[in-house]
Amino acid sequence: xxxxxxxxxxxxxxxxxxxxxxxxxLIENVLxxxxxxxxxxNEYSGKIFPENSIEIFGSIEDVGNAYCFAEDFxxxxxxxxxxxxxxxxxxxxxDTYFYIDLKNWSLTETVDFEGSSHEKITRExxxx
Numbered sequence: 184x185x186x187x188x189x190x191x192x193x194x195x196x197x198x199x200x201x202x203x204x205x206x207x208x209l210i211e212n213v214l215x216x217x218x219x220x221x222x223x224x225n226e227y228s229g230k231i232f233p234e235n236s237i238e239i240f241g242s243i244e245d246v247g248n249a250y251c252f253a254e255d256f257x258x259x260x261x262x263x264x265x266x267x268x269x270x271x272x273x274x275x276x277x278d279t280y281f282y283i284d285l286k287n288w289s290l291t292e293t294v295d296f297e298g299s300s301h302e303k304i305t306r307e308x309x310x311x
Contacts, residue, residue, distance in 0.1 A: 184243075185265040187213060187252045188281055192270070195277025202254050203275040205231055206298040212306065216267065217250045224252040257282055270305040285309055 190196060191203055214222070214236055223240045224232070232252075240246055243258055250267075251258065260283050268285070288309035298304045 184246050184248060184258065184262050185250045185267060186258055186263045186283075187216075187250055187267045187269070189254065189269045189271065190281050191273060191275045191277060193274060193277060194281040195275055195279070196253075196281055197255055197279035198276045199278065200255070202228075202231075203277065204271055204300065206300045206304065208296065208298040209269055209301075209304055212296065212304075213252065213269075216306075221249040222252060223249055224254075225256060228252050228254045255279070264311060266309040268307045268309065270307065271301055272303050272305060273301070 188196060189203070189209070195203060197203065210231060214232070222237045223246045224237050226239055229237050229239055237252070240251070243251070243262065248264070263283070266283065266285065266288060288311060290307055291310050292308040294306045295303055296306070
């Protein structure tokens with residue numbers, strides 16, 4: 184699976200059961216990255232994507248080697264071959280944090296772009 188997450192500078196993902204932030208350009212970037220493959224997520228995260236652009240999974244095993252956007256759930260690291268991290272480049276309050284130690288992964292790509300609500304968003308791609 185290719186896991187996609189959005190993190191603040193302390194690896195925070197959620198605060199009080201809500202996403203920390205949302206950015207239209209980031210969503211467009213995710214969809215462009217996944218353009219030739221399915222993008223899976225759960226019902227909560229599915230609400231931020233345009234209709235018919237994602238698949239809601241029943242079980243994480245349904246995802247296989249496709250992309251999976253995660254905000255409010257965890258995925259066992261053994262299912263993950265690639266991690267795409269979108270960094271907000273700021274600190275937000277958080278009570279849910281990313282759980283995979285990226286020190287054990289190889290950073291293969293870094294791209295900065297301007298979002299609709301953030302001056303700078305960084306996309307990093309990690310592989311085993």
